[in-house]
Structures are given as C-alpha cells and as structure tokens.
Amino acid sequence: MRISTNMIYSQGNATVQNQLQGLVKVQQQISSGIRITEPSDDPLAATQVVENGQSLAATQQFSKNGDVATSALKAQETALNNVSTTLANLRSLTVQAGDPSLTPEARSALATEIQGDYNYVLGLANTSNNGQYLFAGAKGNTKPFTESTPGVVAYNGDQGQQLAQISASRQVPISSAGVEIFQRIPNGNGTFYTSADPAVTGTTNLGSGVVGPGSVTDATLWNAAGNTQKYAIKFVQDTVTQPPVTTYDIVATAATTINGVPYVAGESLITGAASVVGTSAAGGPAYPRVYTEGQSIPMQKVAGDANASNWNLGIEVTMSGKPTSTSTTNPATAVPDVFTIQPSVNNQDIFSTVHALIAALQTGSSTTLSNTVTTTLSNLDQAEVSISKAITNVGVTQNEIDAQQTTNSSLTLQYQTAISNLQSTDIAAATTQLTQLQANLSAAQKSFILISGLSLFNYVNPSAA
C-alpha cells in the first residue's frame, strides 16, 4: 500500500492524541479514586451506584432514627427506674405510717418525707429529652402532668405515641402516654378493690374495722359469667348480748348470678333472701354470721348458712378492728358499718394515692389512717406493677432497636462495599495501565520523530548529478 506523507503526520498525531486521552483518563481515575468519571463510562454500574446509594442513605437514616429512639428510650428507662425506686421507698414509708404508736410529730415528719417523694415522682413524670416530654404521648412539647391543687394532678398529654422509623417496615414508639403509666393503674389488688363504704354517703363507718385488700383464690369462679363482682359486707354490733357480738352479712349490691342462682341488689348471699338486720336472742341487732376480729371472711357458703345454693365467689377478704353499727341495741335503728368489694378499675392515680396518705397522716383519725395505709399499700403494689410493665415495654423496644441497629450497620457496610466495588478505581490495575500508556506514548512519539525524519530529499543533491 502506498503511504502518503500526509498520512504519516496525521496518523502520528492521532496516535499521540489517543494515548494522551487514555493517560488523562487513568490519571483522573487514580487521583479521584473513582473509576466511573462519567456515567457513560459504565452506565450499568452508574445506575447500580445510584440504587445502592439510595439504599445506603435510607439505611443510614434508619440508623440515625434508631439513635434518636435509643436516646429517648434510655431517658424513659432512667426516669421509670427512679420512679420504681421511689415507689419502693414510699412503700416502706407507708408501712411505717401504719405503726399505731406514731406520735403526731412523727406522723408529720413522715408526711413531709412522703411529700418529698411525691414531688420527685411528679418531676420524673415530666421528664424530657431534647425538649420533648417523654410521658406526654404525642404532645411532646406540652408538660404532661400539672398539679392544680395539692393531690390533683391533671394529665395534659394525649394517648398517642411519637414513633421512630428504624427500618423500612418497622416503627417503634419513643414516647409513652404517661396517663397509662401513672394514672390508669388498677386499684385494689388489681382484680377487685375493697373499701370502707358507709351506707349513708358523707358519713364514716363508726367502728374501727379495717378491710384488707383481699385476694383471689379461684379466678374462674370470680370471673364466672353472670358474676357482676359488686358486693358489700355489712356489720352490726349487738351489745345487748354480753359479751357483745359482732355479726355480718354478705350482700349483692347489684343484680348478679352465682352458681346459677340469680340475686337481686340487696339480697343476702348467706340467706338467699333480702338482707335485713335481724334480732338476736337477747334482742340486739344481728346478721347471719358471727365476726371474729382478724378473721378471714369466707366469701362462700359455710355450714349453717340458710342459703341452699353452694355459692362461692372465689375471693378472700380479711377484716381487722371492730366494726360496729349506729345502734347496738335496737335492730330497727341499727345502720351497719359497710365495706364494699368492687372490680378493680384503671383509675388509680399514683399522685392521688400518695396524696391521700399524706392527708391521712396529717389530719386523719387512726382508723382512717389504717384504712388508707391498707389501700395505699395495695395501690402502690399495683403502681409498681404498672411501672415495671412500662420498663419492660421500653426494654423490649430497646432490644428490638439494638437488633435492628446491628442489621442496619451490616447493611450499611454491605451497600458501601457494593458501591465501592462498582465505582472505585483498582489502584494497582490503574497504575499498571498508567505505566503502560506512558510507555506507549513515549514509543509513539519516538517512532513518529524517527519516521518523519526519513525523506529522500535528504539525499537528493541536484549539483551531484
């Protein structure tokens, strides 16, 4: 093939240009560390980098969300643990308050100490993290618990929860509705609550009778269909008989069915008939069963009961002290001391419970105080259950977040590795390529000079001819 002189120059130029382009590209790849300097270098890898980048950014965001959630949950856990410790302290103070030998000064001192714990718990319930109240439900910037008058604490939050997205499919709660933790606690023993509940509203029982919190012996019976779980224990004292005798009746306060037998409100379970104050042999007021102080009240049929039905409520209640009645001699005017049993409701409020104890310590009679101490102890137990439940919930959520954070970290690493594999420069290969291109360029330049220097004209000498 003929070669034209022009071709020698243009091809030499083109070769040098090509080598230079290659060199610049490799130099860019090495200096930036990125193999794909333009998406068109490797369109597939470029789009995969974008897709992996999206997943990476999302995962990193989930990690951040998890950190936010952890911070909020840790603050909650600390606050709840402190509440729990304080409740334990309150419980021992309550037990001290039950000591009948306390002087008024000791009572007052105790009340002050309890008031201190009360204020501490109220402060903990208003814990905030990063300016967000943790126990206000979703109303994070509203102080959830405010005390208008002593012992009356209003909840200003709501029942929502602030959530954090910790993975594509999982949201975890990072705030709690404080009302559920501090104010919607079952009262009594968690199943039912007992209270001194005078027959005439606004009066107090006359005797020193104190009802215990009671316990469930057979949940099946207590929860049996038809059992409305509302009963009263009524006491009358007969001082005509000597020594005086205290008797009692167990009365349904609402229509109920036990062991298949229906009772209307006011009907006695012991007799199976309407509950009325009877007359003892000596002429004093009398109820069907005889009360012995400190004795457990059997909430079931016992030998000697008139009621033929083999009724059994499945619970146990103890009484202490001496209940009495308005008249201990005349059955017609004897109004009994009444203690009621009702299903627990979720309306116990830690603040009002503690405040009631403080009030009783400061002003109450010793009977009121005893009754309050009993109620307070069982209520504090329930409060402790409620706080533990809340701590457990926080812990479970935290565990979930920890597990997810581990997953998120490994996913982050995975996406970063994928992106790096897709677009990073292989420095060893690139350096080798750089050296190779350098050699090629140098060869192209040298050979071009060599070839372009060859010309027949160098040898043509017209004068020689």
Place this chain on the structure above:
Amino acid sequence: MSMFSTGVSALNAAQQGIATAGHNIANASTPGYHRQQIIQTAATALDTGSGFIGQGVQVTTVSRQISQYLETQLLQVQAQSASVNSYLQQLQPLDDALGGTSSATNGNYNLSTAIQGFFAGVSAAANNPTDVPSRQSLISSANSMVTEFQTLNTTFEQARVGVNTQIQDSVSQINSYATQLANLNQQIILAQAGAPPGQVPNDLLDQREQLTSELNQQVGTSTVIQSDGTASVFFGSGQTLVIGNQAFSLQTAVDATDPQTLDVNYILGNTKVPIGANNITGGSLGGLLAFRDQTLDPAQSALGRVAAGLASAFNTQHELGQDIQGNAGGQFFNIPAAVAQGSTKNVGNATITTTVNNPQSLTTSDYRIDFNGTYTITRLSDNTVQASGVSAATLAGAGVDIDGLHFQLASGTATAGDTFEAQPMREIAGSLSVAPNINTSTIAVAAPITTAATLGNLGTGAISAGSVNSPNDTVAITFTGAATYNVVDTTTGATLATAQAYTSGAAISFNGWSTSISGVPAVGDAFQVSNGATTKTNGGSAAVIAPATISVLPLNANLQDKVKVTFTSATTFDVLDTTTATPLAVGVAYNPAVGAAITFNGWSAKITGNPVTNDTFNVGPTVSGTADNRNGLLLAQLEATNTMAGNTTSFEGAYSQLLSQVSNKGNELNVSSATQTQLVTQTQAAEQSISGVNLDEEAAKLMQYQQAYQAAGKYLETVNSLFASILAINP
C-alpha cells in the same frame, strides 16, 4: 529533422513531468488535493520502408489519481462520523451533569444526593416534630433539592439553546457551501468549454470535492455528476441543494407548536417546505436533530417526571396531615400547570393546561391536541389517540384525565383545525418550587385525628392511633354479584362500602382517588387500587378498570368531628358523631378475638381487646402544637415507596432510569464514535494511498525526469554532432 523533434518532445515531456511533480510537492498538504501524474504516450511513428520509426513522446493529459468508489465511501463515513460526534458532543454535558461529582464512599450523584438529603430532612422533622431547627432543615433541604432540579434543568435548557444555535450555524454553512458549489460548477463549465475535449480542470474538481466533503460533514448529501461535468447535490428526502450553477437554500424557523424548537425549512421559490428531522441524516446537523429528538426531549421530560412525581406524591400526603398550628397541611411544593402550546397557525384563542393528578401514571411523552369540532388528544411517543370526541364543554368543565395528567381548557375557544402540543413534563423540573406559604409552622408532620380511650373505661379495650384514609392505601373492590360490589381498605382492614350498586363506567371514588369500572363483571371479579395504580386481580377480561386520578382535597368535611364509640355490650358498639350529633353506626358487632377496624368521616382506626359495656373511645381533631409525627413518618416513607411508572419504581429509581438512558446513549456513542473515527481513518488511508502525495515518490520522480531531461539533452547533443560531422564534410 524528426530526430530533433524527437529530442524536443522528450525534453518537453520531462519538463512537464518535473512541473507536475513540483505541483504535487507544492500541494502535498492541500486539503482535498489529489496527486497528479502526466500521461505520456509514444508519438505516432513514421512509416518508412524500413518500418515504423519512433517520433518521440507526447504528453496526452495530466490525470488525477483518484478512486471514485473510495471518494464516495469517504464522504459517507465522514458524514456519519460528523453526525455521531456532534451527537456525542451535545450529550456529554448532560452525561456530566447527571453524573455530577462522585465520592468514593457514597453514590454521590447530585440529584440522587439531593433527593436523599430532602428525605433526610423529612426524617429530621419527623424525629423532632416540635423542634424548629429540625423543621427548618426540612425546608432547607427541600430548597436544595428544588435548586438541584433547576440546575439540571438549566443544563438541559442550555443544551437546547446550544442545539438551536448550532442548527442555525449549520444551516448557514450549508447555504454557503451550496453557493460555492454552484459557483464551482460554473467555473468548471467555463474551464471545460475552452479546453480540448477530454481534458478536465483537475484542481477545480479537487476544490469541488473538498467542498462536497465539508458539506457532508454538515449534512448527509448525495452527489450526481452530470454529463456536462457539473455536480448535482441532493439531501433530505431528495431535495435538490445544487443543480448546475444554481444553489437552493435552507432556513431555520421556530416550530409552530414548540417555540423552543427550530425546524429546518427548504426554500423553494416563495414557499417554505419544512423538512422532517427524521429526513435529515448524517453530518453534524443530523446529529444535532437526532440528539434533540432522541435524547434531549425525552431526558428533559424524564427529569420533569421525577420532579412532578415526587412533588405531587409528597403534596398528596402533606395535604393529609396537620401543621403545628392545627391547620390542615397545604401544598408543600408548587407545581405550576403546564400550558399546551397552540400552533402559531391557530385561529382560535383557546388555552389548554395540563396538571399532574396521579404520579404513578405519568409518562415522559408529549401530547398533541387537535380540534376539529371536538378535541382529540394523541400521545406522541407511540402516536396513539388517548381521547377523542371530547367536547369543548367537557374540556372546559370536568376536563380529561390521561396518563396521570389532567387536561383542562383554561380559557378561550378553538377553531376547527387548531392544534396544540403539550409538553407537560418538560418545564416542571425548572419551574418547581417550595410553596411560598411553607415555613416551620406550616409543615404538616402531625396526623389530623387523634384517638383516645376514655380514662374511666373498665375493660381492656384499646384503640389504635388511627390514620387518615389515604390514596396510598391498598383498596380491594370485589364483586359479590353481577351488579354489586364491596370495597375494603386492605391496608387498614376497614370496610369502606358494601353492596354498592354497579353501573358500568360510573365513577368510584374512595380515599381521595377516583376511577371507574366498565364492562360486564362476574361474581368474584376483583380489582385493586394501590398508590393510584389500578389493576385487576381476579376474573376475566369482561370488565376493566380505568386508571385512577388522585385528589385528596377537599378532605372529608367531617374528618375532624368528634366521634364517640360506645360499647353497648362486650360485643356491640355504637358510633356517634358528637360534633353534628349524628349517629354514624348503631349496634355494630364486635368480636374481641379479632378486634374491629372502623372507618368513618375519612379516617380509620382499629379497636382491640375486651371492652365492656359503657366503655367509650373518642376520635377527634389533633390539637395544635403536638409532637405527633405520624404524617411525618408517612412522608419519609415515600422515599422508598414505588410511586412512579405504574408503581414499579421510586423517585430515585426514576432518576436512575433517566441516568441509565442518557449514560447508555453516551456509552453507545463513545463506542460508535471510536468506530466511526477508525472507519474514517481507514478509508482516508485507502484514499490517500491512491490520491495522497508521497514526497519520497515525488523526489524519485524529480530525479527520474531530471535524468530523462539530461538524457534528452545528451541525445540532442548527439544529433547535433551528427549534423555537425555531416556539415564538416567539405566536398
């Protein structure tokens, strides 16, 4: 005497040879020059009795060394190469802009990063709903993202301006070449007229071929050499550019329905004939037009689609939320309506606008709207009619919904024959903005309704946080009979409607979307609406579901009414709207084992557990100033939700499709540019091997002719001495 003339002829031939070699050496670097060579033949011999005696040499002509086949091939590959290179040159800024600066640890593609940054801002606001700096970071990141969209769009706009400028340049170059070619044709005719037959003006021909080659690098042409030696040049679909000494010209004109586009018109006397872009192939003009039609328009629309889809989906969810002041969320992004361009030839004054109403159905196509008494809307990507026979009243009233777009006659009336072209996605990336009334207090991070169990409830029943019914929910429409169907929101589990009467084609609207089913459904036929995408999930083809449109506004007027759910027994409840004192439901059966999903007034919630008689649950408005972040989380989830292209991809997925489209084209062009360059080099080498000047060769020829001249001189000296010796004889 013939001996002398023989010697002179040899001297002349050698002189001409030297002159031609000198001409070759002089033009060794002249573009388009073909090396020349003298053609020598022996002069007619003298017939003598002793045979034919040679009479010396004669130069018959000076011929160009040329292969017409290679010349034609070279023209073709040069035109092709110019086309590919101009396409690639235009594409490179887009490729760079979409790629942006990458970092080693993260796929830092600018827009992708901006979208990620925006959703990180959404998450920040959701994590700290009442924190003003967090809310501000959402607005800042939204503005950054919008700026990124605008920046990219500007790159596209600049490319468009660049294309138009270059089209004008190219057209004026073509006109100039055409005129020069016509002039050369004239010169060639004149030169040939004075020359003996068979002799051609080689250098003029070289010049003409060089011009043809340069013309071909602007636009692909075909050349035919006529019998009179003139070259006729044709281009496009056979339009004549040059014939004889006459040149025709081209002109650029703004497209009738797209003011941003320049068309190429062919001027024929007093008429301008538009030449379709697909008829102009080869050369840089061909490359420019191909770039504009095949890459720039679809890519800019694809960018617009990402912007429109993201903004529209975000707006929809934002409108379902509530801001910190307790007001319903407004539009977060401002997406201006696109105006369909009326042709400059339109007689009427109708203005037609397009707005986005369903992000998942959006395409990157443009649409043509023709008016001929009624409106016809054609999708241009596949040239299919999407709506026909649409009356002006319909277009002005309800409008027409196609591919997630709402076409509306905004004002004026059209005259039959009027035509419009809608580029609904092209401008959106550039015109998108954060709505002016968005500030830290108007971001709707909260959900507008809040549920609560009454504190005195005795049972263990609980109510879920509740949510506003959203078009993103998956809703199943199941036919229980040929003419009745049930509607269940499978996301919340709530039954939206039962025993609805079916009318073919009637609108079915729930949760902020609207669709219609037509045909003959059978029992068991099931349809699904999810994220705005409608599909048939069960049954034959006798009944079909139309694409959905989404508009959550106005929200249910009673959404924020106070609603009380009261259990009348452990297994039944009543629902009362206490704001309007309207019973919403009475005696609804409740199964404690599975709970109950309820939906009223546009919200849904779930009751679980064991409520007892007289337990109540309340649903009501979320109070202002809340740290509720339910809507914020839903907004953040949009990032990973497949809301684009028929719910097959996310916003970044749609961006990555755009990136893939442009970068693959770039890759393809890089490869074909290298191939074309190689082809040009090879063809040039082949052409040069015939036509190129080799200086060594010319040096050899110089020596050859020099020696021939010297030999002829020696011959003449010999002849002279012969005569001298005869003349020396003195008889």
